[in-house]
Amino acid sequence: MQSLLMKIMISSFLLVGWSLPAWALDGDAQRGEAAAAVCSACHQADGSGQNIPDGESWPRLAGMNADYLYKQVKDFQAGTRVNASMQPFAQMLTDQQLRDVAVYYSQLPVTPAAGGETASEEDLAWGEKLATRGDWERYIVPCSSCHGPGNQGAGQHFPGIAGQHAGYLAQQLRAWQNGDRDNDPQHLMAAIAERMNERDIQAVSAWLAQQPAN
Template sequence: MPTIGAANEAGKKLAQQGGEGVQACSSCHGAQGGGNAAAGWPRLAGLNADYMAQQLTAMANGTRSNPIMAPIASALSEQQRGDVAEYFASLKPPTMAPGGEVDQKTLHRGETLAQRGDWQQGIPACTSCHGLQGQGVGVAFPSIAGQPATYLQNQIKAWQSGSRHNDPNGLMASVAKRLSDEDSQAVTAWFASLPAQPSNNVQ
């Protein structure tokens, strides 16, 4: 096994230059892993390394359907997935939130759902799993603060449709299916409005 430093160097090369059959991650996710809000590409900087490696494996084996990422993830070896995940985990998240202009009523509804949930609809507070500031908790619950709203909405739709089914015990699928389109837009807008938080990279 290479040292963390060597893994970061190998991961940096993949991220910035790509490799055989793999385009550079930075072409979509940004030079510093900040994502692309307009295109709906997620932030990778500061996410939990093991979580990212698991997601690459899920996209390679089809438990997380993503037509763009699947061939890229499949072309990476397990070692390379770990290397590039370690590299992005080491980067500092962007300080500016990517959210656009959203009306206060929508943001208020989103904050309520995120912090208190809606128990009449069987929806728990998002922060009970993803952390009080959406910073993520360990491997299972990623940082969602400062992620593009479009990206977060697309993931909710993926759980609703079943095209993504790699969540622990089907938890996100069950929550997603209880969210209306309006509530999905509200809660993702609220998380997108927050400054990005680095994940706890310790299991």
């Protein structure tokens, strides 16, 4: 019964969320390229980010949804999302610069993800199950329920996670799990992440990193 109720809750939320019109983010990519200089130390000039084993990884921004990028940095500025490294850089950007930077990164070609190369076939198969079908016995919703078909993203609230660095994905799942991050609609991610163990996190992060991103 709880599994059915969760399915209904997620489905209802997504039907509402996906029916909302997409933001028409007002930004200029040419201006954004200049303003993005403050981002390049961690996210690289091409927006590829960094996958650092056993360290802090930085997400790929290239090809990500502009509305999502804008919202996340606004959350950093407001303090509703916290990261000691990101906070000072987020404060350097005006609202229009942030719009320009988000549009700039969204128009860059997607770069390859890293991480998960040493994952076993068994772990990759488990990661695929969690990402595409979930584990309803533990009330773990499949990633694609919110992140869209192929986990390519669904608007400003649900980023594309296919083709994202494994280290960053695992890092964020632990942040949701530990309560260090809580800036998603309806607190869905925390409810899912708290049911995941470390094997789940490593497996799904490795599998998603090896999937193509649009």
